[in-house]
Amino acid sequence: MSVRQALLALLEEEPRYGYQLRAQFEQRTGSTWPLNVGQVYTTLTRLERDGLVEGAGEDGEGHVIYRITDAGRAEVANWFTTPVERTQPPRDELAIKLALAVTVPGVDVGAVIQQQRSATMAALQDYTRLKRRAAEGSRREDLAWSLVLDSLVFAAEAEVRWLDHCEARLRRAQLERPEALLEEILAEEADEEASR
Amino acid sequence: MSAVLRMAEVTRVHGEGATEVHALRSVSFAAHPGELVAVMGPSGSGKSTLLTLAGGLDGPTSGVVSVEGVDLAGVGAAGRARMRRTSIGYVFQDFNLIPALTAVENVALPLELDGVRSRTARAGARAALEEVGIADLADRFPDHMSGGQQQRVAIARAVVGDRRLILADEPTGALDSETGESILRLLRARCDAGAAGVLVTHEARHAAWADRVVFLRDGVVIDETGADHADALLDAGRIR
Ligand SMILES: Nc1ncnc2c1ncn2[C@@H]1O[C@H](COP(=O)(O)OP(=O)(O)O)[C@@H](O)[C@H]1O
Ligand SMILES: [Mg+2]
Numbered sequence: 354m355s356v357r358q359a360l361l362a363l364l365e366e367e368p369r370y371g372y373q374l375r376a377q378f379e380q381r382t383g384s385t386w387p388l389n390v391g392q393v394y395t396t397l398t399r400l401e402r403d404g405l406v407e408g409a410g411e412d413g414e415g416h417v418i419y420r421i422t423d424a425g426r427a428e429v430a431n432w433f434t435t436p437v438e439r440t441q442p443p444r445d446e447l448a449i450k451l452a453l454a455v456t457v458p459g460v461d462v463g464a465v466i467q468q469q470r471s472a473t474m475a476a477l478q479d480y481t482r483l484k485r486r487a488a489e490g491s492r493r494e495d496l497a498w499s500l501v502l503d504s505l506v507f508a509a510e511a512e513v514r515w516l517d518h519c520e521a522r523l524r525r526a527q528l529e530r531p532e533a534l535l536e537e538i539l540a541e542e543a544d545e546e547a548s549r
Numbered sequence: 550m551s552a553v554l555r556m557a558e559v560t561r562v563h564g565e566g567a568t569e570v571h572a573l574r575s576v577s578f579a580a581h582p583g584e585l586v587a588v589m590g591p592s593g594s595g596k597s598t599l600l601t602l603a604g605g606l607d608g609p610t611s612g613v614v615s616v617e618g619v620d621l622a623g624v625g626a627a628g629r630a631r632m633r634r635t636s637i638g639y640v641f642q643d644f645n646l647i648p649a650l651t652a653v654e655n656v657a658l659p660l661e662l663d664g665v666r667s668r669t670a671r672a673g674a675r676a677a678l679e680e681v682g683i684a685d686l687a688d689r690f691p692d693h694m695s696g697g698q699q700q701r702v703a704i705a706r707a708v709v710g711d712r713r714l715i716l717a718d719e720p721t722g723a724l725d726s727e728t729g730e731s732i733l734r735l736l737r738a739r740c741d742a743g744a745a746g747v748l749v750t751h752e753a754r755h756a757a758w759a760d761r762v763v764f765l766r767d768g769v770v771i772d773e774t775g776a777d778h779a780d781a782l783l784d785a786g787r788i789r
Contacts, residue, residue, distance in 0.1 A: 467764070467771060467772050470764070470772075471762075471764070471772050471773075471774050473753075474589075474753060474756065474757070474762050474774050475774040477753055477754070477756075477757040478757045478758075478759070478760075478762070478774065480757070481754075481757040481758055485737075506754060506757070509753070510752075510753045510754045513753035514753070517591070520591075521591070
């Protein structure tokens with residue numbers, strides 16, 4: 354999990370204690386993935402067990418300070434020089450839901466799509482509002498947070514585009530349905546019958 | 550607060566008989582001061598029709614369109630033209646600037662046509678160009694400006710004279726994404742300053758600048774987003 358690597362990267366900057374690590378993580382990612390302090394300390398304990406960090410005593414107020422080891426530095430370097438794995442697509446509940454909606458009888462697929470489009474659009478509006486605020490800051494941490502927001506914006510935008518695409522494909526499939534053609538012919542015959 | 554734009558049960562039918570097209574079917578819609586509303590929908594869903602009706606460029610087959618409480622059908626063609634010079638600003642996808650006029654002349658035109666003295670009109674136009682960040686290009690001709698700069702002039706022309714209703718039809722269509730975003734920032738700032746805005750777009754990223762997003766399908770409003778809960782999200786320290 355990336356929390357481990359993120360904390361190591363923060364310790365490479367300078368020795369820090371648990372609360373500081375959490376504050377730094379959230380400052381740069383805008384509380385998008387909230388960390389609790391318990392999680393930070395469990396992770397630090399594992400990093401220490403694996404020899405990637407070591408205790409560096411306490412500060413004046415009794416906080417336990419951690420510093421990175423040479424093995425830890427190597428792990429951070431490795432993280433930054435390796436792409437994030439894409440071997441298996443992450444499980445996507447929406448894609449699964451749509452796949453089932455188009456096959457299970459009796460589901461109003463159009464309504465499923467529109468309901469999701471509205472929800473995703475509302476999230477996109479929220480990200481955009483947050484972005485307008487983030488853009489006001491000029492520190493390096495504000496830039497980091499703004500880039501995380503951009504990532505959320507791009508993902509939501511891609512989801513809306515994909516939903517538009519699904520809708521257009523479904524419309525076309527509906528028109529190309531053989532029964533649709535039959536229904537049309539029957540309706541025409543009924544019309545002719547009526548006009549005779 | 551009372552709406553700047555109100556459309557009540559508006560229907561627009563083009564053609565007759567076999568070629569009849571229902572571009573809008575009984576659409577009700579409002580835009581309030583300070584509000585930016587985005588209209589989204591597939592092509593042919595009636596977005597441009599809605600906007601031309603709101604701007605008085607076209608009339609409804611039935612229903613009522615009113616701007617600042619004035620029924621557009623009740624003021625005649627001259628009255629509607631007057632409102633387009635004073636209270637309604639329209640931004641087109643292809644800018645629609647007059648090539649023979651400089652930026653400042655293009656922006657001053659609606660004011661001058663409305664009888665404002667030339668010097669006053671130019672001063673107002675320069676202020677509007679300043680507001681959209683291109684005061685230094687006032688004396689350039691449209692052909693000597695980039696697409697983004699031309700669209701800024703078009704926006705200045707749409708807001709000059711303190712117009713209360715800004716209508717924009719795919720104003721970012723021909724622009725790269727960063728320039729498009731700066732255009733959205735301008736529209737947003739205008740609405741934050743008290744105007745009502747209606748933005749037609751097919752880009753979700755641009756519609757997201759709006760307070761509300763209205764979805765059109767086959768001439769019908771099928772859905773709408775609107776809740777403002779960014780503050781609640783911030784307070785809770787999470788996004789989703
Ligand atoms: N002047 C016109 N004459 C006939 N049909 C028109 C006219 N203007 C628009 N339409 C039809 O009305 C529908 C809505 O068009 P429009 O409002 O331009 O959609 P959008 O802007 O969403 O693409 C379309 O089917 C279009 O072909
Ligand atoms: Mg259109």
